[in-house]
Amino acid sequence: MVYCDYAATTPMSDIALEVYQDVAKNFYGNASSLHDTGGKAMDILEKARAILAEIFHTQSRQIVFTSGGTESNLLAIDTLLRASPIKGRKHIIASEAEHSSLYYHLKELSKSEEFEVTFLPLGEDGQINIEELLNAIQPHTSLVSIQHVSGETGIIQPIAEIGKQLEDKNIYFHSDVVQSFGKMNLEPILPYVDCLTISSHKVFGPKGVGAIYFHPEVTLSPHPVITNHEHGLRPGTVDVPAIASFSASALEQMQQINQNKQHLAYIRELFCEKLEKHQVPLRPITGPEQCPSIVGCIADFVQGDYVMLEYNRNGIDISTGSACSIGYADIPRSITPFISDREEGKRYIRFSFSHLTTEQDISQIIEISNRIFARMKEERIDYGKKVNW
Template sequence: MIYSDYAATSPMSEIALDVYQEVARDYFGNASSLHDAGGKAKDILERSRSMIAKLLYTEARQIVFTSGGTESNLLAVDTLLRASRLKGRKHVITTEVEHNSLYYFMKDLAHQSNIEVTFLPVDQNGQIHLSDLEKAIQTNTCLVSIQHVNGETGVIQPIKDIGEFLQDRDIPFHSDMVQSFGKIKVADLIPLVDSMTISSHKIFGPKGVGAIYFSKKLSLTSHPVSTNHEHGLRPGTVNVPGIAAFAAAASETLADLAVNQVHLQNIRNLFIRKVKSAGIPLQPIITENQCPSIIGCVSDFVQGDYVMLEYNRHGIAISTGSACSIGATELPKSIQPFITNLEEGKRFVRFSFSHHTTEKDIQDIIETSDTIFKRIMEERQGYDKKVNG
């Protein structure tokens, strides 16, 4: 199988698997327990926290572990909102292209609470304009939440510019960096955000583990569910084996980040070049600022779910968008700037690569694509002759 759905999840690396098994076997205690077994697990937990913090050039106490990207996003935003409510501010700014975990949470906030939410639009390149953000700010704005890299299109939002703009305005800034962490450099952005979220299974660690970075300048209130876990910010026993494997995977992935990023860019360029030269009826979504690991495409005439199944039948794994959106009836807003109508949107598919993707993989994908679309076109022509004949 050629796996080209890394934006959905990645396999665990051998190092992460080894660490997970060792810690699960030998350090099984509850990290909150006071006996020796608990103390050993606590030591592994804190060493893992320090490893993640070092990768982000921050301090261990700024890292809170969670069960994944979705919980990280919800917990980060909820924690920042609870702190802001103490100041009486009740206006949030986000975008129309956030990950579902935040987009629908924000929609619910707007309908079920007394918090006002402004959803910023994006332009023809899928990016927000800083001028729109500036216009949206109110005297009671308590949070800005903007995703770094979109999981369907790979579009990168100008987090650096947004962070610099907000720095002197006393408005907390959260960014979902689940799709960017381990793919492009994010450590330079840490001083410009008040919280950011990352996930283990996107970078060859186990599923069910994520983390939040909280800036030390924040005054955070404890979670309403009384808890002694994760500095009082998160209820529930922490997954020590998963966290240790996450830290190992993150260290391994980021050690070669610069090399991997160059490889991904070369793989992306090769894919786009070969799609065009082979006349494959797929139109890659190409714009100015995109993460090289993600390439969204619109088929010329076949629905995306059918295309995905055809690739699967030939041993190639791709997707029709974010795995968290599968089953949703609404077209993802992230692809709307790049299509002209709903029918085009239904023809969307996504290829997503990693440093394990080879040039041979790309060549095989192109050859398979040629086979798939030629057969589909022949079937269409045969059907048209039958109908019109």
């Protein structure tokens, strides 16, 4: 099997598994309990928080642990809206290509009279037009939320540039960095954001854990529903083993980030070169700046879900979009600048790589790709209507 769906999830690393097992076995107490066993668990929790705080060059109290990227996004948005000095109706600006967890939450907020939401389209290059964003700002604009890296195209948004424009406008700025954390250096954007959201299982940690970084100047007001965990922002017993494992895997990825980034750049270039050289009927989506771990492609003549099934039959795991959006019939919103119509959008597939991806994996993908598309052409199957395997 060749796994090429790292943007959906990653396997737990050896260090993450080791830490999880150790903490689950030896530090099993409830971190909120007042006895010594609970205190030992609390010590582990705070050590994990300190590790992430060091990564983000902040103090431990600015890190909030969650159940994953989705909760991180929802909790971040709601916390920033509560902290906003704007009274009355609040205006939110986001892109049309935000992750589904945030996009549909904002859609729901927009139905309330308390909130107004502006969704900005992507430009032809897949990036937000900063002038359009600035023109969308209103006197009651409280929050801007722009995803750093698209999970479907890998295109990087100009977060630092946007943040610089918002610095003197009394508007909170949030970015979902789930796809870039551990793969890209986030230090250039840290001075210009008020909040970042991350997820453990994208960086070789366990599923069911995430975190939020809040800038020190953000007031962390407790949730209106009385809760007693994570600065009063969320309820539920804290999963200390998973959090410790997450911090260990995140630290490991950050320590290897330059080496892994070079490897990913090489793998992406090799993959795209071989696609062209061997005339594989897949068109990679390209933009001005892209995270090298993600390569979205448009197939020439066949629907993406059938291509994905054929790759699966041949031992290669790819996707047709965000695993968080399975069940939605619509095409990924982030690819709209790169397609001429909806039918072309249905031919989208995604390869996503990691430091574990090898040259041999790429060669095998190309070989199987040629075999798959050659057979599809010969059989002249109408994949959009009926398929007989």
